[in-house]
Amino acid sequence: MKLAYIGSYPPRECGIGTFTQNLTKSMLGIDELGVEQNEIMVVAMNDGNQKYAYPKEVKHQIRQEYQTDYVEAANFINLSGSDICILEHEFGIYGGNSGMYILPLLHRLEIPFIVTLHTILESPSYNEKAILKEICKMADKVVVMSHKAILFLTTIYDVTQDKIEMIEHGVPDIYFDRVDAKAAFKLTKKKLILTFGFIGRNKGIETVIHALPEVIKNHPDVLYIVLGKTHPNVLRHAGEEYRNFLQQQIKNLNLQSHVLMLNEFVGEVELFKYLSACDIYITPYLNEAQITSGTLSYAMGAGCAVVSTPYWHAAELLTANRGRLFDFNQPHELSQILNQLFDHPETLKEIQANAYKYGKNVTWPKIGKKYLHLSHDLLAFPKQKKDKKETAIDLFLLPPFSLTHIKRLTDDTGIIQHAKFGIPNLKEGYCLDDNARALLMVLMSYKQQKDETALQFMPIYLSYIHYMQNKDGSFRNFLSFNRNFLDEVGSEDSFGRTIWALGYLIGNAPNDAYYQTGKLVFFDAVPYFETLKSIRSIANTIIGISYYLKTNPSDEHMIEVLKRLTDKLIHQYDLNQSETWKWFESLLAYDNGMLPLSLLHAAQHLPDGRIKEVAMITMEFLEEHTLNDGTLSVIGNDKWYRKDGERSFFAQQPIDAMAMVLMFHQAFLLTGNKDYLNKLFDSFMWFLGENDLRLSLYDFETKGCCDGFENYGINRNQGAESSLAYLISHLTVLEAYEEFYQADVNNVSKKGISLQKI
Template sequence: MKIAYIGTYPPRECGIGTFTQNLAYAMTAKNQDGEKNHKRLIIAMNDFDETYIYPQEVKLTIRQEQQTDYLKAANFINSNGADICILEHEFGIFGGNAGVYVLPLLHHVKIPIIVTLHTILENPSYTEKAILKEICKMADKVVVMSQMAISFLISVYDVPDNKIAFIEHGVPDIQFDRKQSKTEFKLKKKKVLMTFGFIGRNKGIETVIKALPQIIKNHPEILYMVLGKTHPNVLRSSGEEYRNYLQLLIKNLKLQNHVLLLNEFIDETELFRYLSACDIYITPYLHEAQITSGTLTYAMGSGCAVVSTPYWHAAELLQDGKGRLFNFNDSDDLAVTLGTLLDNPSILKDIQRKAYKYGKEIKWPRIGEKYLELAKSILKTPKKESLNEEQAIIDPLILPPFSLAHIKRLTDDTGIIQHAKFGIPNLKEGYCLDDNARALLMSLMAYNQKKNPLALELMPIYLSYIHYMQNEDGTFRNFLSFNRNFLDIKGSEDSFGRTIWALGYLMRNAPNDAYYQNGKLVFFNAVPVLERLNSIRSIANTIIGICYYLQTNPGDEEMVVHLRNLSSKLVTQYENNRTEGWHWFENLLAYDNGILPLSLLHATQILNDERIKSIALESMDFLTENTLKHGYLSIIGNKNWYVKNEERSIFAQQPVDALAMVLMYYQAFLLTKDKEFLNKLFLSFMWFLGENDLRMSLYDFDTKGCCDGIEKYGVNRNQGAESSLAYLISHLTVLQAYEELYQSKEFKSAGLSKTMVNSS
């Protein structure tokens, strides 16, 4: 078996690096005949700009904040014959917001994955929870090192219990004679207390130091050794502030002869030599939220008597007399606990004996065997059969329940607020025509498809905003402040086009005559503007609105002429820019790209023009090739877009672009009846739910809103109107597409359930 390991790795000074190395060596150790049954392939994580001289088994490195390195690592694993991949996960070692860069790596790895979780938070942030849930979805098995970790995964992160494996933290098989070690360190006459590991404020070392004056009264032979460097992250942010504080505290309490701060990161052999000279090991952490502690496990594995605050791992590990607990930040309680053990050597030896017995069970060779057994069981498990092609086209059960809760939150009696801070309306930014036009479109769709009463209630608010913003010459203002002051004289052509789209859709789908007449009034007041449009996206949006109007008013010859003229502008734009290998309307792919082919697909339905149809399909294929070639939607980033013959931007990706793709493929399906477009439609929609470059859902299951986009650092957690409306219109389009699919003869005979649509 060839095993790929991803994690930090020595000589980088990191506890997880030591864990990764020990696990890799334990799983690929030589057998009794001196042969290696398994091979290791190490991919090491580098932090910031640091580089390390790694041993030979490290075949590749990943720079923490270089996202392309993660994809290169996935390709390296896939092409080097590895059978299984083991990832050591800790939020701080991967790049992006809360380590989000690890998600694309896991998604692209084509072999089974085991993930060892070193930190599991009971109260994670939204991003931390989303990332860990996605990691667990992609993993074949998730390994944890405590029982509480299992309960957190099930209750907080919704991980099925059959996906979780419990394997203890391993310890090296290193033994030293206690008396000999004390002699070597010249500690024969000392009672040695010890703490080791990276130093930082959360370690609570001052709690021990403050307890020493009471203990020394009866035990003047006490020496407290603190072995470890300041944590690299602490060092970068605060320097040696904490160590200086401890040194000052030692001086003020006159404990210079009783406390030794050793600013070192030592190898495991030397560490176990120190542990063998230790009488009592102390972990005085200040908070309970630590699910795994390697230092605690090492201390027990070496046979130390452990005294600890009751953080999660310690409270679990020290049960049944294997150690003693004292209260958080309570020096007096610690002094009493230590005094009891020092005054009663038989109790102390009993704890040491139990710790040593436990330690024998978790030596690395045993732990390595457990991981190997887990890996073999995964490789023996047959992969689930994929659904047949017809059933896999659209799965409405994947969709979250449809909800207008966030839209209601953003809407007041004037219109829909355009921006939000996270899930809360940002009143300072006021309103805009673009979003109220989208909101009108969405509410019409929601009422027509689902008879949603809230949609009907909100609809007139958006329509009245549109009416209020129209100028006498038929143009529209765009922006309105929260106190209802106009912020511009004439809005963008894009906002004009989106408004015509919404009004055209209204006249085709009005819930009553009053709404129809109001929409018709505003629509025809805007007609004089149509022939003056220059922006191709404004033209495209306007074409869609006109097409919806003509579906119920096909005899309006004047409007057909407008449609031909506007379509001709797009055709000319396309022909002027199309070259070999570049089938597009401009010399760049910019924003809202899918709207351009979408508009010509709509025009084809009305005009039945083969040239328009050909351009629509050819440009759609070109857009598909540049955004769907990796098996998921990778939107052109708005940072620099994609200029012809230059490198495309990946970030920032916007939800409106995903919406345009969903609508484009739906219209292509209606025009051609080719079910492959429904595959692409659903794939594009899944961008919202995590099938994207960062493998993170933009839909917020708590607020029922949609995040504003994908940035290099992670998801932009603001949930404004544009993004949330883009999600909801896409959601409704998926349901509408499924309805069309259900109504086709082939799918009726397949027995697919219409109730699936209604339930969504």
């Protein structure tokens, strides 16, 4: 039998990784001759941009926040010849909102899969509940490690009892004599108390520290060891604040000779030596919401006398005189229990013996056999092949999202507007249009993927926009490479694109400094909104105002401005439309999709039904002339397409494809009609070769996008406009895909939405 596993994996320092490794080894099925009966392969989850030197059984890797990696992994598993997939589920190790990115992978699996649930919440968020329910619904078997978990699954998550399997947390089959272990650490004369595992505020270690003075009065030979590194997530966001707090508490209580904090992540052999040496093991967690504790299981397996707060797993395991419980945040109660146990060594030994007896029944070889038995049962009675629910969006076709070329084009002033092939053309300097697009793109990237490079670029693009704003609120557009202004007032198009980016920033700023700066520049420009003449500038400004209103819906003045600008677009439509020509002008020119897109945005904020009506009519008209048989053919800028004339096929440009992607995305958000997602993806594939030339404009080597194509072929220059158009489109595809699965998971019944198989 070939087994595939999905989870974190050593050398990544993670409790789930240790569990996954132990499980894989225990399921090899080694016979009496030492021959492995089963084959294993691991798909390892990477955190952030970390890279690890994995052992040979790791055959594939997933970067946590890269959606495409999940789809690639599903295809890899399906083609690997594996019989069963086993997923280790913990919300925090998978990407997306509450780990949502794992869902498309599971939807695509073509083999049975078992999920082991390491966290089951009694009061989950809406997303957490929906995601876990969907995982359990797709799984062939759901493994839990406590009876409380079964109760939660059946009563909160609507999982049927017959799908759930109770298999305890395994423990290594390692044994050290207590006397020898103490001697090895030179602690023979000490009464040793131990806590191990990743350190964070929820662990409640300060409770033990505050309990020690009362214990030391009676037992001055007590030593408390805290063994473990600060949790990586805590370290990222708060540094060593909690560890420093504990050190200060130790100093304040004069416990320096009685508490030892070891900032180490030790291997299992060394860990069991510590566990064997300790007299009492403590888990002083601060609340009950822990359905499984690997540290508790290990302590029991090593035969420790455990003293714990009554979190769910501890309350269940420490029955039958296998330990003692004390209430949360009660150091005095803990002091009493510790003194009682140290005062009565015979009671302590009895508890240790009971714990050791339990531990011998849950060693990894025995747990592995239970998982193997479960796997064989699934293969012996296979289910009918499950239907796959997916849109036409196929993330497997997308290249990995990369800011490599944008990094190449960006310096400390802004983004260079042009390039020779993939090399920045410094002679052309900078422009407002591209820095506005760049700001929009990095905001989207950081919002979706928490990309640190995107965060670093934000102040560069925002400061360029601020620098180019005149005192009266208007903007210059062009700046030379040596930072000389090249115009007094820029084009209306550049103005509109800037307002679009600023409006998006106000609703999606990563911190208050960016928010306040964006808001200042935005409102300084407001007096110019209603002076605009260019309908594309008006459209872009409408989009910017619409994004602003998402977070400021009660701004009546801005709603009125939005209404008047929208009326201008509707008026242009009324002037130019006819029975056969449903458009705002007498020609289809450039950036066409932005016009219906702006009305689709406005329709979310204005109750006038005519706005949505004109948006849908013009969108369908544009689609009729550019999207046939699933292939996008945008209007070429060579001659454009004049009413009653012939359309141009050459000088097709990426910004037009981007506008189509954005337009169909907004149409999906407004209507819930899944067909727009298919059209969105068809439009995006224009970049990757589904176009009139059947050539990819995306450059897989430079990670940039070519400037368009002419009658001679691809224009290989890769300027900012084209590359940003590609990246904004790419991010929109990822966002739309997640939104579809969010709707699927939530089983939302919005007007017009269909979650049936497509």
